[in-house]
Amino acid sequence: xxRAALKHRLGEFALDCDLEAEARATLVVVGESGSGKSSxxxxxxxxxxxxxxxIDLGSDCWCDTERxxxxxxxxxxxxxxxxxxxxxxxxxAADNIGFGLRAAGFxxxxxxxxxxxxxxxxxxxxxxxxxxxxxxxxxxxxVALARALALEPVLLLLDxxxxxxxxxxxxxxxxxxxxxxxxxxxxxxxxxxxxxxALLFGDRIAVMEKGKVVQTGDRLxxxxxxxxxxxxxxxxxxxxxxxxxxxGQGSEVTLATPRGPITAAESGAGDELFVVVSPDQVTLxxxxxxxxxxxxxxxEIAEILPEPPYGERVRVVIGPAPVFVAEVTAxxxxxxxxxxxxxxxxxFKATSVAAYA
Amino acid sequence: xxxxxxxxxxGGRIGTLVxxxxxxxxxxxxxxxxxxxxxxxxxxxQLAEPTVRQSLWLSLETSLAATVVSLVLGLPxxxxxxxxxxxxxxxxxxxxxxxMVIPPTVAGFALLMAFGRAGLLGKSFSALGITLPFTTAGVxxxxxxxxxPFLVGAARAxxxxxxxRYLDAAATLRAGEVYGFLRVRLPLALPSVIAxxxxxxxxxxxxxxxxxxxxxxxxxxxxxxxxxxxxxLQENLDSAATLSLILVVMAAVLLxxxxxxxxxxxAPPRAPRSAQAPAR
Amino acid sequence: xxxxxxHTGLALGLLPAxxxxxAPLAAQQSVTVFAAASLTEALTAIGRTFEQRYPGVTVKFNxxxxxxxxxxxxxxxxxDVFASADQRWMKYAEDRKLLAAAPxxxxxxxxxxxxxxxxxxxxxxxxDLARPGLKLVLAGRQVPVGAYSRxxxxxxxxxxxxxxRFDQLVLSNLVSEEENVRAVAAKVQLREADAGIxxxxxxxxxxxxxxxxxxxxxPHNPIAEYSIATIAxxxxxxxxxxxxxxxxxxxxxxxxxxxxxxxxxxx
Numbered sequence: 001x002x003r004a005a006l007k008h009r010l011g012e013f014a015l016d017c018d019l020e021a022e023a024r025a026t027l028v029v030v031g032e033s034g035s036g037k038s039s040x041x042x043x044x045x046x047x048x049x050x051x052x053x054x055i056d057l058g059s060d061c062w063c064d065t066e067r068x069x070x071x072x073x074x075x076x077x078x079x080x081x082x083x084x085x086x087x088x089x090x091x092x093a094a095d096n097i098g099f100g101l102r103a104a105g106f107x108x109x110x111x112x113x114x115x116x117x118x119x120x121x122x123x124x125x126x127x128x129x130x131x132x133x134x135x136x137x138x139x140x141x142x143v144a145l146a147r148a149l150a151l152e153p154v155l156l157l158l159d160x161x162x163x164x165x166x167x168x169x170x171x172x173x174x175x176x177x178x179x180x181x182x183x184x185x186x187x188x189x190x191x192x193x194x195x196x197x198a199l200l201f202g203d204r205i206a207v208m209e210k211g212k213v214v215q216t217g218d219r220l221x222x223x224x225x226x227x228x229x230x231x232x233x234x235x236x237x238x239x240x241x242x243x244x245x246x247x248g249q250g251s252e253v254t255l256a257t258p259r260g261p262i263t264a265a266e267s268g269a270g271d272e273l274f275v276v277v278s279p280d281q282v283t284l285x286x287x288x289x290x291x292x293x294x295x296x297x298x299x300e301i302a303e304i305l306p307e308p309p310y311g312e313r314v315r316v317v318i319g320p321a322p323v324f325v326a327e328v329t330a331x332x333x334x335x336x337x338x339x340x341x342x343x344x345x346x347x348f349k350a351t352s353v354a355a356y357a
Numbered sequence: 358x359x360x361x362x363x364x365x366x367x368g369g370r371i372g373t374l375v376x377x378x379x380x381x382x383x384x385x386x387x388x389x390x391x392x393x394x395x396x397x398x399x400x401x402x403q404l405a406e407p408t409v410r411q412s413l414w415l416s417l418e419t420s421l422a423a424t425v426v427s428l429v430l431g432l433p434x435x436x437x438x439x440x441x442x443x444x445x446x447x448x449x450x451x452x453x454x455x456x457m458v459i460p461p462t463v464a465g466f467a468l469l470m471a472f473g474r475a476g477l478l479g480k481s482f483s484a485l486g487i488t489l490p491f492t493t494a495g496v497x498x499x500x501x502x503x504x505x506p507f508l509v510g511a512a513r514a515x516x517x518x519x520x521x522r523y524l525d526a527a528a529t530l531r532a533g534e535v536y537g538f539l540r541v542r543l544p545l546a547l548p549s550v551i552a553x554x555x556x557x558x559x560x561x562x563x564x565x566x567x568x569x570x571x572x573x574x575x576x577x578x579x580x581x582x583x584x585x586x587x588x589x590l591q592e593n594l595d596s597a598a599t600l601s602l603i604l605v606v607m608a609a610v611l612l613x614x615x616x617x618x619x620x621x622x623x624a625p626p627r628a629p630r631s632a633q634a635p636a637r
Numbered sequence: 638x639x640x641x642x643x644h645t646g647l648a649l650g651l652l653p654a655x656x657x658x659x660a661p662l663a664a665q666q667s668v669t670v671f672a673a674a675s676l677t678e679a680l681t682a683i684g685r686t687f688e689q690r691y692p693g694v695t696v697k698f699n700x701x702x703x704x705x706x707x708x709x710x711x712x713x714x715x716x717d718v719f720a721s722a723d724q725r726w727m728k729y730a731e732d733r734k735l736l737a738a739a740p741x742x743x744x745x746x747x748x749x750x751x752x753x754x755x756x757x758x759x760x761x762x763x764x765d766l767a768r769p770g771l772k773l774v775l776a777g778r779q780v781p782v783g784a785y786s787r788x789x790x791x792x793x794x795x796x797x798x799x800x801x802r803f804d805q806l807v808l809s810n811l812v813s814e815e816e817n818v819r820a821v822a823a824k825v826q827l828r829e830a831d832a833g834i835x836x837x838x839x840x841x842x843x844x845x846x847x848x849x850x851x852x853x854x855x856p857h858n859p860i861a862e863y864s865i866a867t868i869a870x871x872x873x874x875x876x877x878x879x880x881x882x883x884x885x886x887x888x889x890x891x892x893x894x895x896x897x898x899x900x901x902x903x904x
Contacts, residue, residue: 469827469829473827473828473829474757474828474829475827475828475829490812490829491772491812491813491829569816573774573812573813573814573815573824574777574813574814574815574816575811575812575813575814579813587816588777588779588814590708591702591704591705591708591777591779592779594708
């Protein structure tokens with residue numbers, strides 16, 4: 001069990017985050033670049049000292065600024081895979097993998113044995129004698145991972161492991177990496193800026209914004225109940241917040257939001273509630289719709305963005321702030337003749353949204 | 358391109374070539390002068406002379422010893438300067454560079470003040486049975502004094518240029534600072550270190566002013582090739598030319614060899630495999 | 638800075654340089670004297686007198702071992718006057734047609750043995766030089782005083798009261814062969830050497846406190862003969878300088894610094 005509480009002055013903002021992670025599980029820390037997430041890994045690795053904080057792994061204390069405890073990197077059972085892998089250019093892949101074993105004082109024969117096993121496990125046996133510069137991106141990533149796991153660390157740290165790869169390789173490596181991580185018994189902390197990777201890899205996800213963890217939870221809870229616009233935007237969802245103005249039948253509730261009144265069929269208790277609306281639940285029209293959808297808001301189109309991979313689905317961003325995003329087909333856009341600046345009406349059913357605290 | 362910038366382009370290019378050629382000539386002509394003066398038979402004859410062999414051997418011995426000493430003492434200093442901040446660091450940096458800028462004779466005089474019989478450590482040395490002036494050991498000390506800055510400078514730059522991310526990675530792999538230095542920083546800085554060794558050795562080989570002032574001038578024990586050449590200039594110019602040529606060739610071979618060794622360390626990588634099937 | 642501003646700055650910067658170049662043009666008369674190192678103080682003093690007598694004239698000196706000077710001149714170094722500490726190097730210059738006129742002997746000098754005042758070698762008399770383990774410094778063979786020193790040792794080994802192989806015994810104590818006589822004196826002064834042989838005139842007022850002298854008796858003392866000559870292609874001021882050296886005034890300066898007059902009969 002990893003428990004970390006870190007506070008540090010980082011240039012323009014202050015880092016202040018609390019994290020927890022379990023063994024045999026992956027915690028994904030997701031956020032924009034500059035949110036402090038890479039720094040978190042460096043504190044956990046023992047490469048940086050926080051102004052204030054504690055890092056406990058089970059019963060071992062790696063850092064406690066109050067008691068003056070600080071174990072530097074080489075004293076921690078940690079495996080670290082930096083963003084660009086930092087493979088030693090002057091050593092072969094096999095020697096890279098065996099570096100930690102040799103540094104820890106294992107006998108040469110033991111180092112050789114374990115290295116060979118790792119090469120095989122990561123399907124690198126044919127490339128063992130090559131230098132990192134002679135390997136492809138995917139191979140380099142596997143070497144970096146093997147190197148980090150060679151000493152069987154209790155904590156594995158991965159800094160944006162997929163971002164250095166080209167799009168095609170990433171696709172394949174992603175699946176492979178997921179398989180590897182699932183089979184590990186250590187605690188894994190994975191940092192990324194891509195929400196999709198967070199959702200794929202994270203047993204638990206912590207969202208960081210400007211040095212603070214704004215929400216933690218598993219995949220489902222984040223998708224269902226994002227609690228900040230940042231998290232929602234990260235996940236590609238619309239989030240509206242407002243105070244309750246009317247409670248109807250059952251648990252129906254109407255909120256006054258910056259974009260007008262919103263009615264949700266389900267709700268929790270409380271006066272200030274969130275409503276999350278998935279863009280594909282929204283329909284667009286040029287005139288006031290006369291449908292059964294109870295929620296209608298309007299605005300001018302700020303952007304029209306084709307979604308990869310083929311642009312068949314299109315995101316229509318409706319201003320002004322806070323923006324509201326609808327996802328429709330390219331055909332619909334053409335049919336309606338939607339263009340930037342045009343006034344549109346966005347509608348969605350009350351039954352498709354739930355309000356929560 | 359405007360008229361002015363095309364003049365600039367042409368002028369800059371030509372000017373650069375002309376100035377570079379001038380410098381090349383400035384350095385090459387004196388050396389050519391020596392080469393042209395020495396006939397192969399004269400060269401062989403000189404090499405057979407016992408006094409010439411003596412000073413050549415002495416030069417090789419002492420410069421090699423000086424280089425080894427410089428390596429042993431200089432690498433740790435270079436490591437410290439490259440990796441640590443400490444009070445007085447600026448002063449130490451200046452101190453390390455000083456022998457490069459003070460006149461060698463002044464350096465020799467300073468060495469006498471410290472290690473001569475009447476110097477600061479004179480009595481202690483005598484008590485320990487150590488004598489430096491007028492001895493071969495003194496020659497080595499003078500050479501170390503004058504040439505170690507080259508090694509420290511080059512090695513330090515090499516150490517400092519090693520990217521921190523490699524050392525960070527090493528740290529997470531159980532490497533303490535010393536292990537990380539020996540296994541990561543030093544190997545990655547090796548080309549610079551080797552270049553430093555080459556410069557140090559060449560400088561030691563050519564050392565004159567400090568040697569003659571501190572260690573004296575005596576055939577067999579302290580008369581290295583540079584001192585011998587200086588003497589020969591007053592006796593026999595042909596012998597002086599021959600010996601000069603030998604020294605220049607030795608130094609040139611040394612420097613070229615070191616450069617090659619430094620370059621050869623990182624063989625250019627084969628082109629990395631891009632999207633090969635299977636895309637792994 | 639604007640384009641014009643830069644150029645103005647450059648022009649202003651050049652003015653002092655131009656002024657400096659113009660200055661020597663005013664005092665363009667100079668006489669260059671190449672002289673043996675042992676003549677440093679004596680000739681410098683005579684040079685000052687010369688400059689006072691002929692305002693606007695500067696005397697430039699190059700003091701070094703006579704052997705160095707002769708070879709420099711042979712290689713094309715410009716000089717107006719050459720003063721050598723022995724006949725050998727003057728003849729060297731003469732043989733190579735470097736002289737404008739016949740050389741004249743203008744002074745002589747005795748050799749002396751000098752030891753540091755603290756006498757680390759425990760030397761009380763000349764015979765002690767043969768004791769093994771001493772550190773003796775002499776000038777190189779090519780330097781006049783170096784040749785003279787070796788001649789003195791040879792003469793001493795033939796003298797009464799000295800062992801037959803005195804010169805060899807003493808030379809086995811040689812630890813360094815210096816470039817000029819002043820370097821020998823310096824090594825003794827610095828107490829690095831136990832003993833050295835220099836000219837009597839080299840024991841100047843400034844070094845006297847640090848040195849002790851052991852004289853070499855005249856019959857065994859090769860008296861150095863200094864000669865002076867003008868150089869071919871040199872300017873006429875050279876003649877004037879030589880004349881001053883040979884005059885009563887110049888001779889007095891030399892005598893005051895321990896030199897012997899040229900005329901004293903040699904043993």
